[in-house]
Amino acid sequence: KQEVTQIPAALSVPEGENLVLNCSFTDSAIYNLQWFRQDPGKGLTSLLLIQSSQREQTSGRLNASLDKSSGRSTLYIAASQPGDSATYLCAVEEPGSYQLTFGKGTKLSVIP
């Protein structure tokens, strides 16, 4: 049974700092991995999707990497801003199953 772990559970950084969020999964046979952002009281916003054949994806100040063999993904946020404050969720999809398995998320606070 696939399990997804996100460390740390919460992170507080000063504005302008670069940061890395971690995600690990127990079964490396994944189809893809998605990073989401959730603002308080809101739904999930898809940030990046990495297919199993890819090593990384970039969107603006965000860069997500995937190392399937070690069961790890990282989300790198450059030059953090207060508007980046949110909970970041990692989810994996396994082959033959459309369902996503989520981690509990990392709550990020960027201090002005």
Next chain:
Amino acid sequence: EAGVTQFPSHSVIEKGQTVTLRCDPISGHDNLYWYRRVMGKEIKFLLHFVKESKQDESGMPNNRFLAERTGGTYSTLKVQPAELEDSGVYFCASSQDLVAVYEQYFGPGTRLTVT
């Protein structure tokens, strides 16, 4: 393009009552999913529709939960009778039926409180 919408945004009901949640997916998306997050836990999959057919309902907790997607458009999730442990946030998501990539787009969720 409108995103995934859900109604209501919040529902408070008493134990034993019935509640129906509604989800409208992004237009043209054949795949529709229901997930929920109970307090302190991670978001968990409930079920997946392809058009009007249930593709995978392995995550449905018990037979008090009934999901339908008549006509392959919007979907409803009925909880009858509701129990205290059903409280949580219910998310709906949809995705296109592309060859290789099935990025899921989520709605804002319905917060269900059973008292």
